[in-house]
Amino acid sequence: MSTIGIGQAAVLGIVEGVTEFLPISSTGHLKITEGLMGIPVDDKAVVAFTAVIQVGAIAAVLVYFFKDIVRIMTAWGRGLANREERYHHDYKFAWWVIYATIPIVVVGLAAKPLIESTLASLWVVAGSLIVGSGLMWAADQMGRHKRGEDDTDLRDAMLVGCSQILALLFPGFSRSGATMSTGLILDLERVAATRLSFFLGIPALTGAGLYELKDAIGAGVDTVPLVVGTAVSFAVAYASIAWLLKYVAKHSFNAFVIYRIVIGVLLFGLLGTGILTA
Numbered sequence: 001m002s003t004i005g006i007g008q009a010a011v012l013g014i015v016e017g018v019t020e021f022l023p024i025s026s027t028g029h030l031k032i033t034e035g036l037m038g039i040p041v042d043d044k045a046v047v048a049f050t051a052v053i054q055v056g057a058i059a060a061v062l063v064y065f066f067k068d069i070v071r072i073m074t075a076w077g078r079g080l081a082n083r084e085e086r087y088h089h090d091y092k093f094a095w096w097v098i099y100a101t102i103p104i105v106v107v108g109l110a111a112k113p114l115i116e117s118t119l120a121s122l123w124v125v126a127g128s129l130i131v132g133s134g135l136m137w138a139a140d141q142m143g144r145h146k147r148g149e150d151d152t153d154l155r156d157a158m159l160v161g162c163s164q165i166l167a168l169l170f171p172g173f174s175r176s177g178a179t180m181s182t183g184l185i186l187d188l189e190r191v192a193a194t195r196l197s198f199f200l201g202i203p204a205l206t207g208a209g210l211y212e213l214k215d216a217i218g219a220g221v222d223t224v225p226l227v228v229g230t231a232v233s234f235a236v237a238y239a240s241i242a243w244l245l246k247y248v249a250k251h252s253f254n255a256f257v258i259y260r261i262v263i264g265v266l267l268f269g270l271l272g273t274g275i276l277t278a
Helices: 006-019 026-036 044-064 066-081 083-087 089-110 122-142 154-169 175-185 190-218 223-248 254-272
Strands: none
Touching: 006 026, 006 044, 006 223, 026 044, 026 122, 026 175, 026 254, 044 066, 044 190, 044 223, 066 083, 066 089, 083 089, 089 154, 089 190, 122 175, 122 254, 154 175, 154 190, 175 190, 190 223
16 A cells, blocks of 8 residues: 555645755655654655655756756767867866766765664754754855856865765755855855756756655555656746745845744654654
């Protein structure tokens, strides 16, 4: 019997779509939502399901940034065929994304059993939400916001890419929050840091979703809930991306910091009173 029903899949798809690219932790919100709906957060089928519906959110990124992705991949293809084209920033950027994805893939495969068990605890989520808020606030204050997207280099990509590991090991930290904060520390503009976070998330999250697909189906999750959750996350994520880019162009990350702290404290309260179990 499927662990997740169609209605629950739709709800989780909405949560995934809203939170995947906002720096508030999609994993944390999904685990909280699963806990409130009585879904076991450490069930292998549930862990696999949440990874698969991320593909819907990633598809939204692919559609939203389609022209940018085509431009970058075209430059990469030209560079592979023509040495003179290899000085183009887009060609180098494509390689940087590939290089920056390797660390999270290695850690993800090596630490998979721990990620799906001990680190899946809601206590970890609550603590990571609050600790990650401190990093985000400090990064926004420290950053000089003077470097644009064309000023990024391999060092930027590697540091931002490696920061994804924080969210992988500590659900609640937020992949978007970690990558955007790292970008801000590197003095990137908020929009540039946000766009870099999007591009670096594409291969890592797509790979994770495809890798978990067989486990999701084999562990007892029906195909229909998977399709529903993925489709809903796509639609909601597309709207979320458009909103976020407009928001960060004119605002700081303080609202997200405050929200994360409130949710983290609330979650500690729910766990402490037994309303939710870890």
